[in-house]
Every structure is written in structure tokens, then in C-alpha cells.
Amino acid sequence: MFVRHFVLAFALAVLASGFSSQPGQGDSCIVPGSGGFFNSIAARYDLLNQVISLGFHGSWRTSAINKILPAQSVLDISTGTGDLAISVAANRSIRVVGLDPSPEMLKVARDKVNRFENSIGDIRLVTGVAEALPFDSDSFDAAAVAFGVRNFQDRQKGLNEMSRVLKPNGKWAILELSLTDGDQLLDRATRLFVTGIVPRVASIISGNRKAYEYLSDSMRKFPDEKEFCKMLEAAGLVVESQKRLSPLGMGPFLYSGIKSSDRDN
Numbered sequence: 001m002f003v004r005h006f007v008l009a010f011a012l013a014v015l016a017s018g019f020s021s022q023p024g025q026g027d028s029c030i031v032p033g034s035g036g037f038f039n040s041i042a043a044r045y046d047l048l049n050q051v052i053s054l055g056f057h058g059s060w061r062t063s064a065i066n067k068i069l070p071a072q073s074v075l076d077i078s079t080g081t082g083d084l085a086i087s088v089a090a091n092r093s094i095r096v097v098g099l100d101p102s103p104e105m106l107k108v109a110r111d112k113v114n115r116f117e118n119s120i121g122d123i124r125l126v127t128g129v130a131e132a133l134p135f136d137s138d139s140f141d142a143a144a145v146a147f148g149v150r151n152f153q154d155r156q157k158g159l160n161e162m163s164r165v166l167k168p169n170g171k172w173a174i175l176e177l178s179l180t181d182g183d184q185l186l187d188r189a190t191r192l193f194v195t196g197i198v199p200r201v202a203s204i205i206s207g208n209r210k211a212y213e214y215l216s217d218s219m220r221k222f223p224d225e226k227e228f229c230k231m232l233e234a235a236g237l238v239v240e241s242q243k244r245l246s247p248l249g250m251g252p253f254l255y256s257g258i259k260s261s262d263r264d265n
């Protein structure tokens, strides 16, 4: 049980932090969590997610998608290498847009979309930041952010923007990692593992400790459920459900709901 718990925690840690194996590359000038930061890890991002998330990645994504479909138009904010957008586009009648600040991540996404060409609909991939979405108000049936809200430079602004581009009653889902502040032994062990051990191990393996420090820092700084729900509500996003996914109370949080119908953009 302990071993599985730690393995999962490690998977979460790497999944959330991204990974760089280039020692010292731009460590001091790239802002962790920024588009430039993700540019530097794009090439390895998918491979690592696959290897270390132990298959959970896909089922988490499916849970989020189930909250926003059916829909005719879907915006995937912080699409990264495009996995959520591609899953949605499996239904060819859905208009799918993926947005990300990192052109390198989008390049990986584009290659993947081209590879799936015959089995999915087209996806529009757009470079941009969540805080200033280049889309009209009330223009999407649904929107999702998978493991991206932590990296928003201005979280409230990003949520406001997601709300703005959603149609009234439009559906949204957010998947995000956060550290539990529970007091159980497993909670404490997990915290120690993610914040104390992972960065050290990772710095030895990758030669880049920054990425992992960023992960535990950003998980630690992410608001708890109550506070995050307040931010969602402030953005005009009605929270209909919130729960931790996957076993052992260690999975990501899935928040979902609709845009308030009386939200005035």
C-alpha cells in the first residue's frame, strides 16, 4: 500500500512538474510554469507522463471530458501536448480549440493531431495565455483545463476569462493537483515525499532541480478546495461537483459545473 502510494505520488510529482534532462539549461532565466519553461520540456513531456502516471493520466482526462460532453464546441485551455483536445476530437462533429502559451508544446500537439488525422476531427491550436483568451465572449459550449490552472500567472484572471468565453450554462471542468493537508500518516508521508524526496532524487537524475522544486512549490501554494471554489464562483462559474479522483486520496481534484446564466460579461 505504501509503495503504491509513493509511486503514485512520484508519478503525480513528475506529471505536474514537467521534466528536463538538460543540466543547467536556462535555469536562471526561465520562469518556472511559464510558456518558456514548458518549451524546454516539451519533447519529453508525453513520454514521461506515459511512463510515470501508470496509466492514470488517461482515466483522469476521461473523467473531466465526461463532465463537459456533449457539446458542439470545446475549448481546452493549457492544452499542452493536446491530449484532452485530441480525446474530445474523437467525435468529429465537435469543434475543438486548444490553447497554450508554449509553441513547443503545441508543436508536439500538432504532430500528434496529424498522426491521428484519419480518426479525429480537426483541432485548432492557438498560442496564447489563459489570462487573455483570443476568443469572443459566449462562444464555447464547454471548456476544460487539465493540470494547467496551477501554472496560470494570474489565476483569478484566467478563470474570469474561461467564464467570459463560455456560453451561459456552458459546461466546464478543471483537473488540478494539490497537496492534501490531512493529518493521516499517509498524507504526511506523501507530503514529505513530494516536497522533500522527489526534488532531491530528480535533481540527481535530471540535473535540473528547478522543475521539481517548482512542482512542490506550486502544489503547496495552490488554494484549498474552499478557497478555489470561491475563486470559481467569483468568476461566475457555478461549482456542481468537486472530488478527488483515483485511489488513496492522492489523485487530482476534479472540479466541474456550469457558467452562471446571469453572468454579465
Ligand SMILES: *[C@@H]1O[C@H](CO)[C@@H](O)[C@H](O)[C@H]1NC(C)=O
Binding pocket: 070, 071, 072, 091, 092, 093, 094
Ligand atoms: C458527438 O457530438 C455531437 C455534438 O455535440 C453529439 O450530438 C453526438 O451525440 C456526439 N456523438 C457521440 C458518438 O458521442
